Structures are given as structure tokens and as C-alpha cells.
Amino acid sequence: MSSYKELLAQIEMLKQQAESQRKTEISQVVADIRAKMQEYGISLSDLGSTGRSSRSKGTTVAAKYRHPKTGDTWTGRGKMPKWLQGEVNTGKRKEDFLIA
Structure with a gap:
């Protein structure tokens, strides 16, 4: 039977092997995708991607x-402003200030 330290060492070795295998497989998949895209003349825009995050930054709410x-x-996002905190502390509810 293995000791606790030996098992931890085996776990660490397996994690490293798994990460190495993952990187190898990903590089193979990426190469295959690139080859297929080139073969069929597919671009990123054909895939519906601009190459950037689909989440807009700086949009107003x-x-x-x-x-x-x-x-x-x-x-209603982020930290509650002081004016509303003061009103809530005086016994009013946040919902009392909802915009209709």
C-alpha cells in the first residue's frame, strides 16, 4: 500500500501528464480546424465571430x-448609492424608489 506522500506525488505527476496531453490534443484540434477552414475557404466572420468577445463593454443601463x-x-447595479442607503436606513424600502 502506498503512503499518503507517495499518493500525492502520483496525483501531481498525473495532473502534469493530463495537462500535457490536453495541450497536445488542443494543438492537434486547432491545426485540424485551421486546415478545414483553409480547405473550404471559411473565415471567422463565416462562423459568426469577429474575433472579439461578444460582450459589449461600457454599455449603459x-x-x-x-x-x-x-x-x-x-x-440597481453595483454598490447602493448613499442617498438610497440613507433612505433605507430611515425605514423606507428600496422598492419605494423604483421608476415606474
């Missing part, structure tokens, strides 16, 4: 909450 007196707004 409509305000969800508004302070009735000051007109300050909050989208």
Missing part, C-alpha cells in the same frame, strides 16, 4: 431607482 426630490438615479 437604464436607471431603475430615482430619488423623488433630487432626481438622483441608480441602475
Whole structure:
């Protein structure tokens, strides 16, 4: 029977072997995909990809909450603004400030 340290060493060795095999297989798959794309004249745009993340950065989101007196707004994302924290701390509910 193997000791605990021996088993840990075997686990580490297997992890390294698995990662090496994964990299080898990925490079083979990528090479195959590139060859097929070249053979059939397929581009990234044909695949519906621009090569960039499909998630837009910096998009604005409509305000969800508004302070009735000051007109300050909050989208409901990120840290709650101080004006709303103050109102919630005085016993009002966040939902009371929802924009209809």
C-alpha cells in the first residue's frame, strides 16, 4: 500500500501528464480546424465571430431607482448609492424608489 506522500506525488505527476496531453490534443484540434477552414475557404466572420468577445463593454443601463426630490438615479447595479442607503436606513424600502 502506498503512503499518503507517495499518493500525492502520483496525483501531481498525473495532473502534469493530463495537462500535457490536453495541450497536445488542443494543438492537434486547432491545426485540424485551421486546415478545414483553409480547405473550404471559411473565415471567422463565416462562423459568426469577429474575433472579439461578444460582450459589449461600457454599455449603459437604464436607471431603475430615482430619488423623488433630487432626481438622483441608480441602475440597481453595483454598490447602493448613499442617498438610497440613507433612505433605507430611515425605514423606507428600496422598492419605494423604483421608476415606474
